Amino acid sequence: MEKDLFGICPYTTAQRVLSGKWSIIILYHLGKKTMRFGELQRQLPDLTQSTLTKQLRALEENGLIERKIYPQVPPKVEYSLSDIGIKFKKVLAELAIWGNEYIETLKDKNC
Amino acid sequence: MEKDLFGICPYTTAQRVLSGKWSIIILYHLGKKTMRFGELQRQLPDLTQSTLTKQLRALEENGLIERKIYPQVPPKVEYSLSDIGIKFKKVLAELAIWGNEYIETLKDKNC
DNA sequence: ATACATAGTATCTAAATAAATACTGTCGGG
DNA sequence: CCCGACAGTATTTATTTAGATACTATGTAT
Numbered sequence: 001m002e003k004d005l006f007g008i009c010p011y012t013t014a015q016r017v018l019s020g021k022w023s024i025i026i027l028y029h030l031g032k033k034t035m036r037f038g039e040l041q042r043q044l045p046d047l048t049q050s051t052l053t054k055q056l057r058a059l060e061e062n063g064l065i066e067r068k069i070y071p072q073v074p075p076k077v078e079y080s081l082s083d084i085g086i087k088f089k090k091v092l093a094e095l096a097i098w099g100n101e102y103i104e105t106l107k108d109k110n111c
Numbered sequence: 112m113e114k115d116l117f118g119i120c121p122y123t124t125a126q127r128v129l130s131g132k133w134s135i136i137i138l139y140h141l142g143k144k145t146m147r148f149g150e151l152q153r154q155l156p157d158l159t160q161s162t163l164t165k166q167l168r169a170l171e172e173n174g175l176i177e178r179k180i181y182p183q184v185p186p187k188v189e190y191s192l193s194d195i196g197i198k199f200k201k202v203l204a205e206l207a208i209w210g211n212e213y214i215e216t217l218k219d220k221n222c
Numbered sequence: 223a224t225a226c227a228t229a230g231t232a233t234c235t236a237a238a239t240a241a242a243t244a245c246t247g248t249c250g251g252g
Numbered sequence: 253c254c255c256g257a258c259a260g261t262a263t264t265t266a267t268t269t270a271g272a273t274a275c276t277a278t279g280t281a282t
Contacts, residue, residue: 010210011203015135017213020269024126037229051270053230063216073279074228084209084216091209092122094202098195099121102128105174105195131239148259162240164260184249185258 014091017062022047022055024095027081030065031089034080064088125202128173133158133166135206138192141176142200145191175199 018024022044029035029043041052056079059065064085070076081088129135133155140146140154152163167190170176175196181187192199 008214009136010207010214011135011139013214014206014210015129015132018126018135019130019132021126021130022270024129025120025122028122038227041229048271048273049230050232050272054270063213063220069229072228073277074226075230075278077229084213087212088209091202091205094205095125096121098199098202099125101198102174102195103119103121103124109174133240149257152259159241159243160260161242161262165240180259183258184247185256186248186260188259 017059017064020055020058022051023059023064024092026052026055026059027064027085027088028092030079030081030085031092034078037077037079040079059085128170128175131166131169133162134170134175135203137163137166137170138175138196138199139203141190141192141196142203145189148188148190151190170196 025044026040029040035043037052037056041049044052047055056065056067060067063082066080066082066085068078068080070078136155137151140151146154148163148167151167152158152160155163158166167176167178171178174193177191177193177196179189179191181189
């Protein structure tokens with residue numbers, strides 16, 4: 001992990017972690033419970049396996065999630081939120097409130 | 112504005128608005144006060160004028176900000192948060208708290 | 223021996239995003 | 253008549269991100 005500069009603005013930092021198409025929903029699902037790869041994939045039918053793998057690796061790199069490998073066959077790998085990932089749930093909660101309000105405004109404009 | 116589907120998950124919706132490299136910081140700055148284009152650009156020296164224009168247009172399309180043109184010469188254009196943009200400030204507040212905690216964890220791992 | 227389940231990798235292509243750079247229009251001041 | 257201020261546009265290029273598709277490993281069950 002070769003993360004760079006300190007003293008970075010918290011907003012810039014957050015943006016870096018959240019950009020992309022799937023980070024928020026993945027964090028939301030893992031926030032509900034620890035899940036295996038396959039289970040998570042079933043929650044998210046719109047991304048392919050390789051994309052999901054990449055997203056998970058990125059979140060792991062950034063320290064938001066943890067990956068626990070059980071030495072079994074067939075493989076078992078569990079994904080869960082890290083400590084800082086758990087703290088992110090507060091953001092998710094506000095995001096959910098806001099997202100719903102936003103959806104309402106779209107309906108009002110019926111577009 | 113041809114935004115599509117309703118009944119969308121609030122997380123997916125939020126993600127769509129936040130993806131990209133600059134949305135959060137721009138919203139943060141406009142949350143402090145209404146600003147003219149040039150003033151905003153001086154706050155954000157890391158993006159070029161054309162990139163800033165595109166980001167602002169995207170946020171406007173998504174209904175998060177408003178753009179007020181004063182018919183003057185030289186031109187004066189003010190950007191501000193819309194109603195739903197103002198509501199986003201609650202998310203920003205949580206994001207700031209989390210972002211700072213996240214930066215702390217990076218320091219602990221000194222990377 | 224063969225098939226199945228799980229969690230991947232490896233490549234390649236496509237799409238989306240951002241950056242670089244140069245150009246535009248108009249009014250007032252010098 | 254030219255310059256500067258402001259807020260852009262236009263075009264091209266580069267970078268980043270995601271998607272499609274095919275392939276892998278291994279132990280158990282049939």
